[in-house]
Amino acid sequence: MDGPRTLAIDVGGSGLKATVLSPDGEMLSERERRETPYPCTPTVLLDELTALAKTQPEYDRVSVGFPGAIRNGRVREVPAFSRRGPGKDPDPKLVALWTGFELEQALAERFAKPVRVANDADVQGCAVIKGTGMELVITLGTGVGCAVFFDGALLPHMELSHGRFGEGLSIEVACGDNERHEVGKEKWRERVMDALEAIEAMVLPDHLYIGGGNAKKLDPDTLGPNRTLVPNISGLLGGIALWDRTAAPRPDRVPAATSG
Incomplete structure (x- = not known):
């Protein structure tokens, strides 16, 4: 099979989903889903996605759809996770934790793989337009x-x-x-x-x-x-198209090669 395998992650306000895609977009694993925990701080989300990734087969790169505004891999605003639960008012402490958080870099460090993060609607659109x-x-x-x-x-x-x-x-x-x-x-x-x-x-x-x-x-x-x-x-299927339709990751967001 030529080309990279992509771990595609869809972060939602109610569920976290993942699958591994072949270079031509075929699902190589069953879609795994976990409930989104609240309150969802950056650390909580990173831990959940790390556990989710461990349920999947080998992959070479990662695509993540995120329910908020992402610019250059950094969280600009995240309505869902700024609240202690769906339908609640924004929590100032959660807003402060998420605003400006370097999500793409943090995920690249967790997975030790190249990562691209975009708004979840952007990722879904990459698959359907x-x-x-x-x-x-x-x-x-x-x-x-x-x-x-x-x-x-x-x-x-x-x-x-x-x-x-x-x-x-x-x-x-x-x-x-x-x-x-x-x-x-x-x-x-x-x-x-x-x-x-x-x-x-x-x-x-x-x-x-x-x-x-x-x-x-x-x-x-x-x-x-x-x-x-x-x-x-x-x-999830937009995970491959995201790499084709967006610019290359900035050099400081590509992790060093690791063995094993």
């Missing part, structure tokens, strides 16, 4: 993620879901999983459809892809044209 025109990816899970591509190139990550609408809530909160339980399925669906229109009005995409664990709770017959539901497994 066609590579033509302006393409928008929205993920519905614990919160709401978004990614934008132009002619196959991943654009710098923007937290479009932090925009406010409706009753003054952010899209991230209003269409998140906690509010889905609070307001019920039908009201939540209405909010999601309004949110999709609001984000589309800003981006003007040629096509919209909707993924994440809650995408299956939408009615595909009511989505309208140029909108496609994509499977949640794309969050």
Whole structure:
């Protein structure tokens, strides 16, 4: 088998998932899932992902989708893990621990392998886009993620879901999983459809892809044209495409070769 094996990790607000992918994207192992612990500090997450990786066969590099804004491997903001639990208010101590955390470097040191980290919607989008025109990816899970591509190139990550609408809530909160339980399925669906229109009005995409664990709770017959539901497994399968669509890791984030 020519080419590197990729450990693909999908970090979610409710679950941590991993599998090893062949160079052509075939899953070489069963998807392993662990519950996301709360409160989830950087150390707690690193320990959980280290344990998760040990359940997988040999790999040469690592791709990680993360539920927050990542810039140059550093955490800019992470709504999910800034809270002591889903639906709770941000905790100042957790915000301080995560803001500026060198996640890519920390993971490279833990795994002793080359690592790339990106927002989870960015990674999922890498697996599903066609590579033509302006393409928008929205993920519905614990919160709401978004990614934008132009002619196959991943654009710098923007937290479009932090925009406010409706009753003054952010899209991230209003269409998140906690509010889905609070307001019920039908009201939540209405909010999601309004949110999709609001984000589309800003981006003007040629096509919209909707993924994440809650995408299956939408009615595909009511989505309208140029909108496609994509499977949640794309969050893992994008692990290879992430390497093809993003720049090489900075030299200080590539660990020294180790034996064994």
